[in-house]
Amino acid sequence: MKFLLIDDHALFRHGLLLLLEKLPGDHEFLQADDCEGAFALLDGHRNPDLILLDLALPGMNGLDGVQRFRELCPTTPIVLLSANENPQFIMDGMGRGAHGFIPKSAKPEVVMAALQVVLAGGTYMPSLRALRPPVSGTDSQALTERQREVLALLARNKSNKEIADALGMRVNTARVHVSAILKSLGVESREDAARVALGQLVVSDGA
Structure with missing residues (x-):
């Protein structure tokens, strides 16, 4: 090798x-x-x-x-x-x-x-959580600003391509952001991440 x-x-x-x-x-x-x-x-x-x-x-x-x-x-x-x-x-x-x-x-x-x-x-x-001071509970505030933008779109059931188009990034970058968000929030699915976003009012009004 x-x-x-x-x-x-x-x-x-x-x-x-x-x-x-x-x-x-x-x-x-x-x-x-x-x-x-x-x-x-x-x-x-x-x-x-x-x-x-x-x-x-x-x-x-x-x-x-x-x-x-x-x-x-x-x-x-x-x-x-x-x-x-x-x-x-x-x-x-x-x-x-x-x-x-x-x-x-x-x-x-x-x-x-x-x-x-x-x-x-x-x-x-x-896990991005391991790279920053520990936070108690599942907290979207532990995310970066960009990740919070991705999470807001994720909570509206947007696909990776739709997230990429909305934020001006590559689809692969959106996919990596989603994966990191799941790890940082300690959840297993996009749906669970969306529930965290809705529960903590990460999702803003609008399309």
């Missing part, structure tokens, strides 16, 4: 490499400290099986890098890594095509579990 690790801290890359070596099978590692160096490594080489990309990089940042990697390696899953756990950065990265986000504060066993989910074809995103 071939991995591409992009982080400007060599010590962090080394620690991540040691974790990846615990995955079954033979491994090949490509390492770069910025996006431009990673693009050069990909030139003439077989696409990696997984890209691990730091958000805060010199030169091109990780968010912009996601889009470029999607063009160069359209089928390769991308996992974002960052010490910045701002939910908006997570949503933006997932909306641009990343398959997962792992906080750099995560424990090794969490990192391994997340990578296995992504390598199996899934997506991994930590």
Whole structure:
């Protein structure tokens, strides 16, 4: 299995490499400290099986890098890594095509579990509730402003496409927002999220 690790801290890359070596099978590692160096490594080489990309990089940042990697390696899953756990950065990265986000504060066993989910074809995103001070009960106030806008439309039974059109975002971004809202509110379905919105008057008047 071939991995591409992009982080400007060599010590962090080394620690991540040691974790990846615990995955079954033979491994090949490509390492770069910025996006431009990673693009050069990909030139003439077989696409990696997984890209691990730091958000805060010199030169091109990780968010912009996601889009470029999607063009160069359209089928390769991308996992974002960052010490910045701002939910908006997570949503933006997932909306641009990343398959997962792992906080750099995560424990090794969490990192391994997340990578296995992504390598199996899934997506991994930590609960947004875990990235902010805990709140008591199910509370829509824990959501970001953008998520509250999505939730208001969700409560009106709008589809992901209708939400995307109304808010000027990609359908995939709307889908990621909905998934994050369900996790943050601790509910299982769009209907349950809508009930929370209605119960807490998130839904404003109008269409």
